[in-house]
Amino acid sequence: MEFKLGNLICEMGKKISGFWNIDGYEIPTTIINGKNRGKTVAISSGIHNCEYTGIQTAIEIAQELNPENINGVVIIFHPVNYSGFFNKVPAIIPEDNKNLNRAFPGNLDGSISEKIAYSFSKILYPQIDFFIDLHGGDLYEEATSFVYFPGIGKKEIVDFSEKVAQVLSTNYRVRSSATTGAYNSAAIQGVPSLLIERGGNGIWNKNDVINYKKDIFSILSYLEILINFKYKENLTQIEIKQANYISSYLEGYWYPRFRVGDTFEENVILGEVKDCFGKTLITYISEYSGVVLYQVSSLAIRKGEEILAYGKI
Known part of the structure; x- marks a missing residue:
């Protein structure tokens, strides 16, 4: 056929x-x-x-x-x-x-x-x-x-x-x-x-x-x-039943603390967005123990851009 x-x-x-x-x-x-x-x-x-x-x-x-x-x-x-x-x-x-x-x-x-x-x-x-x-x-x-x-x-x-x-x-x-x-x-x-x-x-x-x-x-x-x-x-x-998708609400420079596939505990720093002078603008904290599924690897971050996704384990 x-x-x-x-x-x-x-x-x-x-x-x-x-x-x-x-x-x-x-x-x-x-x-x-x-x-x-x-x-x-x-x-x-x-x-x-x-x-x-x-x-x-x-x-x-x-x-x-x-x-x-x-x-x-x-x-x-x-x-x-x-x-x-x-x-x-x-x-x-x-x-x-x-x-x-x-x-x-x-x-x-x-x-x-x-x-x-x-x-x-x-x-x-x-x-x-x-x-x-x-x-x-x-x-x-x-x-x-x-x-x-x-x-x-x-x-x-x-x-x-x-x-x-x-x-x-x-x-x-x-x-x-x-x-x-x-x-x-x-x-x-x-x-x-x-x-x-x-x-x-x-x-x-x-x-x-x-x-x-x-x-x-x-x-x-x-x-x-x-x-x-x-x-x-x-x-x-x-199986990951819950995942968190983080977007930056401002423009800046992205500094992740983990690599993809890394696991981490609850209430740890996942990454920071800084300005061009190195001042921290926002810090992202884990809501639960999890694993980094994917993340932006570029230094530059646009406003509204998704920068990190992690799953609860």
Whole structure:
């Protein structure tokens, strides 16, 4: 049975690579349609275009998967924000200066970010059984290795998403309370989904990509799509039910006290924002014992910018 995604058509037992055209905006896409029937999974990367670890992972997965080693269909986007990738502009699509991940579920008559989100919502999601969104720290931020699963949606969708998250090698899984974003939007529409974080600071390395690929292959194995790969449940993975997202309410210079992945106790200094003369403007104190999930690594901080996220453990 052929799989169709807009202008792209892939026959059963075939693999194609091309550009999904959304109102003139082209997204590099690989579709692998297995020789045998099975579930359909979409893997997106580069919704945030400078999160390179996920993008490189998607490229390598697209090269390594073939119709002979999968059951069902795997669709891979590498990357979604293609124009932003070459412009090296963090987070936004240059054509409309919008954060695509904040545009879901989208608008057919909106700007290009909203049209892309709409196409995901109305064309892609109705055809798939699972959605995997590959992220990482952006150009000036770093993330520890963890996975988000949706907390909003039908119970069976949330529960299944969390179950799949537990085959990843990440130390932490975080229950999301957000309704925005590609993967949360998918879950609200009834598609189990995950968002995985790994790496950052505008670089990627071979080991991170290897670990990322193993996690993706574990998911595909759990879903009985990938042949000859055995997943293993991560019994030491810790669920984070509560997370704190800190934004700076003023412009300044950022001095974190911890690295991503570090743990800390309640009521300790997480970081400070200072002025250009070195005077401390604000100090951030931990509300509970936790772990740094991701944080800005640049010295410069804009007013309103999210600078740190930590989870309660």
